[in-house]
Amino acid sequence: MSAAKRHRGQDGAGRASDGDGFVRSYYGEAGPGGRALMDEQRRRLPAFRHRLQLLYAVETHATTIVVGEPGCGKSTQLPQYLHEAGWAAAGKAIACTQPRRVAAAMLAQRVADEMGVELGTAVGYSVRFSDASDAQATRIKYLTDGTLIRECFADPLLSAYSVVMVDEAQDRSIATDMLLALLKKIQRKRRNDLRVVVSSATLDAERFRAFFGEEDSAIVSIAGQLHPVDTHYLAAPCENYLSATVDAVARIHEQEPPGDILAFLPGKDDILAAVSQIEEMAGGDGRLVALPMYAGLPPAEQKAVFDPAARGTRKVVFATSVAETSVTVDGVLYVVDCGLVKQRVLDLATGLDHLVTQPTSKSSARQRAGRAGRTQPGKVYRLYTREAFDSQLFPQHSTPEVCRLPLAPMVLACKALGIDNLVRFDYVQPPPPALLAHALAELAGLGALDAQTGALTPDFGLYLAELPLDPPLGACLLNSVRRFACAREAVAAVAMLSLGESPFVVPGGKRAEALEDRRDFAAQEGDVLTAVNVLVGYQDTPPRARAQWCRAHYLDARLLDQASRISRQLEAHLARIGYSRDALRSSCSGSDASRLQRCLASGLFANAARRDAADGTRYRMVRGGSVVDVHPSSVYFSAETRPEFVVFATAMVTTRAYMQGITAIDPKWLTELAPHYFSVS
DNA sequence: GAGCACTGC
Numbered sequence: 001m002s003a004a005k006r007h008r009g010q011d012g013a014g015r016a017s018d019g020d021g022f023v024r025s026y027y028g029e030a031g032p033g034g035r036a037l038m039d040e041q042r043r044r045l046p047a048f049r050h051r052l053q054l055l056y057a058v059e060t061h062a063t064t065i066v067v068g069e070p071g072c073g074k075s076t077q078l079p080q081y082l083h084e085a086g087w088a089a090a091g092k093a094i095a096c097t098q099p100r101r102v103a104a105a106m107l108a109q110r111v112a113d114e115m116g117v118e119l120g121t122a123v124g125y126s127v128r129f130s131d132a133s134d135a136q137a138t139r140i141k142y143l144t145d146g147t148l149i150r151e152c153f154a155d156p157l158l159s160a161y162s163v164v165m166v167d168e169a170q171d172r173s174i175a176t177d178m179l180l181a182l183l184k185k186i187q188r189k190r191r192n193d194l195r196v197v198v199s200s201a202t203l204d205a206e207r208f209r210a211f212f213g214e215e216d217s218a219i220v221s222i223a224g225q226l227h228p229v230d231t232h233y234l235a236a237p238c239e240n241y242l243s244a245t246v247d248a249v250a251r252i253h254e255q256e257p258p259g260d261i262l263a264f265l266p267g268k269d270d271i272l273a274a275v276s277q278i279e280e281m282a283g284g285d286g287r288l289v290a291l292p293m294y295a296g297l298p299p300a301e302q303k304a305v306f307d308p309a310a311r312g313t314r315k316v317v318f319a320t321s322v323a324e325t326s327v328t329v330d331g332v333l334y335v336v337d338c339g340l341v342k343q344r345v346l347d348l349a350t351g352l353d354h355l356v357t358q359p360t361s362k363s364s365a366r367q368r369a370g371r372a373g374r375t376q377p378g379k380v381y382r383l384y385t386r387e388a389f390d391s392q393l394f395p396q397h398s399t400p401e402v403c404r405l406p407l408a409p410m411v412l413a414c415k416a417l418g419i420d421n422l423v424r425f426d427y428v429q430p431p432p433p434a435l436l437a438h439a440l441a442e443l444a445g446l447g448a449l450d451a452q453t454g455a456l457t458p459d460f461g462l463y464l465a466e467l468p469l470d471p472p473l474g475a476c477l478l479n480s481v482r483r484f485a486c487a488r489e490a491v492a493a494v495a496m497l498s499l500g501e502s503p504f505v506v507p508g509g510k511r512a513e514a515l516e517d518r519r520d521f522a523a524q525e526g527d528v529l530t531a532v533n534v535l536v537g538y539q540d541t542p543p544r545a546r547a548q549w550c551r552a553h554y555l556d557a558r559l560l561d562q563a564s565r566i567s568r569q570l571e572a573h574l575a576r577i578g579y580s581r582d583a584l585r586s587s588c589s590g591s592d593a594s595r596l597q598r599c600l601a602s603g604l605f606a607n608a609a610r611r612d613a614a615d616g617t618r619y620r621m622v623r624g625g626s627v628v629d630v631h632p633s634s635v636y637f638s639a640e641t642r643p644e645f646v647v648f649a650t651a652m653v654t655t656r657a658y659m660q661g662i663t664a665i666d667p668k669w670l671t672e673l674a675p676h677y678f679s680v681s
Numbered sequence: 682g683a684g685c686a687c688t689g690c
Contacts, residue, residue, distance in 0.1 A: 099688070128690055146690045175689065267686065295687060320686060342686035355686060401688095409690085468690035501685080569690090617682075632683045652685065660685095 038114050045073030050222050054078060055085050058163065062187055063196040063217040067205045069224030069370065074199050075167050076111050079140045082163055087195070088139035092162035097145040097179065099171045100326060101127040108132065108142040128468070129565055145175040152182060152417055153466070157191050165197035168325070170204045170363070172400035174410050177428045182417070184212060184426065201363065204397065211428050227373040229335075233386040241338040242270050244383045246277045248336045249316050252381070253288045259333025259378070260309060261316040262323060262371055266340040266357045268294050271318040278316060287312065293319035293327065296501070299558070305329055324367050328374075335372040335380040337365060339394070345404045347653070348434050350626040351606070354653040361398040365389065402431040407439035408471045412448060415456045416465035445606060445677055446475045463577050468569065469498055473649075476603035477570060481579050484599040485586040489532050493600065495567040496531035497649045497661050502633045503534055503559045514554035521553075522635045525593055526646065526663040528600055530635050535563050598673070601665045604647040605674040609659065610667075611644045619646065619659070622670065622678065631658035
């Protein structure tokens, strides 16, 4: 074994930190016979037939766009072809980015197996909290696109790489789009030797080619491995997509040959309703087993969808759009697609995020249909009419994230990389100017940008860009060190808030006990101080006893472990910025909780709300006046009295505008902390 | 009075 530093932690805790355990060898310890079998399998992949064509395109063009369906082998084979052709000689490496961490780790493991090397040596990966790569030894490196953007901070020309392959570019996440734009800029400015490979689903190829320039790019299509999928439409629009979905599933079960069913629904509520309706309908004869699948489902329950159905039974999985790309259920022969998806969209008028249910794109519908043809010819039942699908009701592509989400994190990262003019930046697709303006105003309000020049403030904005946090939370953290002497609590607070979900679990049947236990942690100052109490309690418990401690207190151990890791990573960042040890140890524990509250208000002031005078339960935003309600997960939901003024971490409009991560504040602080934002009245 | 699509540094 070489001296490669395998699986080293990045969080400064001095121990291996890739405790996720999501990397497993596909082939185990392959003997010589195993290698031969693997080579044979490699040659059977559709990508192999295009090997020379791909290498020629990369040789002769700055950018190659590779189009291929899932399973064609592009993600595992192309980096190996490039490696075999010598692109990783001369000390350079080949990078392959993925939108998701698990995919990066799994692909690296698979390619390491195929090449017969140990993961973390010639083949490695690097994602948040888990770095199994070696600066000297690693020749093929899988990363998340966010990680590669971070690498640009230290190495703006990505001089460590000869080729960067951006996989799953059709994802059109902010990170993917931003990375593509950066790569083009790097190529044009200073590195005409850098090769870019963009790997995409069919329909987007021309957009990427247009972006990189017709003359400098080539498209290579890899014919797919998918089987034909027979598409059925409704003759007339359905009244109710939920009952139509359940009916379609029941009819398939009665009339069609054996084979599992995957049914797409927009959200958790629909999914749970569908599961219970099928259970009632099936009458417990066990011949049709219904399972839920959505991202928020606990991992143990998620695993159930991967178990093959027992003999003589058929499995139906009701899933959100996670099952479109992130999660693959094997053995599906029938897909039922209601044609709807939930998407987050920022409403610029109120500044609130909305979760809207809307028709899928045509690309998504095709992607969903393809899930039925992975192992043999399948069928898809679309619960809308052919005419509707052909109409503009179903857009060609989904709206990319840069056109619908808050852009402050992207703007901050661009500024840190020296891209000053975000309006004229060469985007894959330009965001609406108002969305950009909103982000610039937010960052200026936090003090990250100079309000006049728009430049990153050297002693604040630059640090904010370094932190792996949303800008308002990053601002809380920096201010805790610089102004409020409560770094310890602020680290815990922002780590818990950046989880984005409540650590409290409510087990069915023990609801009352769980809610009662929650009171032990509840702080009258609100959800964030409550979350701090929880994380401190977790960290004060010896590691060996933590699982039991979490069970006893109805807490999600996985989330708290995650928060612990985030807090260690944040401490490492703060130390690197150069804050003194004493400043990082500062605490308001036991003395003055209001320091932490003020600190939170210093980053979240734009999310200030006041209890409505007429309706004593609801709130209104201090700026703008939008009505916001206390989310049922908040400690204030069941409280007898609610504070008059609060700041919240997030608000999402679903059936109502619900705020989460609420902290009581004194209104005086708002004008003190953000005089530019609030006028005194 | 009653609930969040999906990612990532």
